[in-house]
Amino acid sequence: MKRLGIIGAMEVEVSLLREQLEAPSASQRAGMTFWSGLLRGMPVVIVPCGVGKVNAALCVQVMADLYGVTHVVNTGIAGSLDASLEIGEIVISSDVMYHDVQVGTIGNYPRGQVPGMDVRAFPVDRTLGALAARMCSEQGIAYRTGRIVSGDQFICDSEIKAEIARQCGGLCVEMEGAAIAHAAYRNRLPALVLRAISDKADDSAAMDYPTFEALAAERCAGLTMALAESLAKETDVL
Numbered sequence: 001m002k003r004l005g006i007i008g009a010m011e012v013e014v015s016l017l018r019e020q021l022e023a024p025s026a027s028q029r030a031g032m033t034f035w036s037g038l039l040r041g042m043p044v045v046i047v048p049c050g051v052g053k054v055n056a057a058l059c060v061q062v063m064a065d066l067y068g069v070t071h072v073v074n075t076g077i078a079g080s081l082d083a084s085l086e087i088g089e090i091v092i093s094s095d096v097m098y099h100d101v102q103v104g105t106i107g108n109y110p111r112g113q114v115p116g117m118d119v120r121a122f123p124v125d126r127t128l129g130a131l132a133a134r135m136c137s138e139q140g141i142a143y144r145t146g147r148i149v150s151g152d153q154f155i156c157d158s159e160i161k162a163e164i165a166r167q168c169g170g171l172c173v174e175m176e177g178a179a180i181a182h183a184a185y186r187n188r189l190p191a192l193v194l195r196a197i198s199d200k201a202d203d204s205a206a207m208d209y210p211t212f213e214a215l216a217a218e219r220c221a222g223l224t225m226a227l228a229e230s231l232a233k234e235t236d237v238l
């Protein structure tokens with residue numbers, strides 16, 4: 001049976017989804033609450049995993065080992081790296097990489113490359129990505145598809161932002177997506193990272209973030225719900 005794992009770092013990123021859960025049941029692991037049930041007819045487990053890469057990776061591993069998830073989606077907010085992205089716009093990942101992995105001094109590793117891994121950017125599932133794009137088009141939601149970069153840092157400085165964009169590329173920056181895609185890759189689980197822009201990751205971020213956090217988080221959760229509904233109807237697409 002297909003079962004979708006839905007991960008958001010913070011409560012605000014998953015509360016809308018959890019409220020819509022039919023026959024919810026909660027269980028605890030690794031200090032996280034795993035909410036199982038049906039979301040618009042799709043079997044899911046929803047978790048607010050906590051901020052950052054370690055929380056995110058742990059959550060995927062528990063989902064894989066104990067909750068039988070077959071697919072993973074990360075929903076949440078991000079700072080834009082691309083000047084053409086507006087606050088509220090959706091980014092659908094084409095791949096995901098770390099901006100804070102830097103081991104170039106002991107080898108010829110480019111920024112983001114984890115030594116020993118056969119990829120620098122972790123792949124995401126194309127079928128899930130195409131379905132998310134279709135949901136956005138059908139609902140008239142502005143979206144872009146491209147690389148998402150992650151690290152254990154809130155980016156709110158124009159120079160740091162510019163350097164991340166120059167070395168990693170990417171449309172937006174956040175704090176969990178690459179760890180989720182990394183853990184999913186190691187477990188051979190198809191994954192997708194979806195984000196809505198809450199700020200521009202520059203000197204205006206400290207002001208914009210609190211203003212737009214909830215709006216952006218709920219917009220992305222709404223898209224994730226539409227995705228779950230569509231997966232429930234078309235189980236053969238997975």
Ligand code: ADE
Nearest residue numbers: 077078079154155174201
């Ligand atoms: N999530 C939302 N905005 C962010 C930013 N500017 N940096 C890192 N993570 C974020």
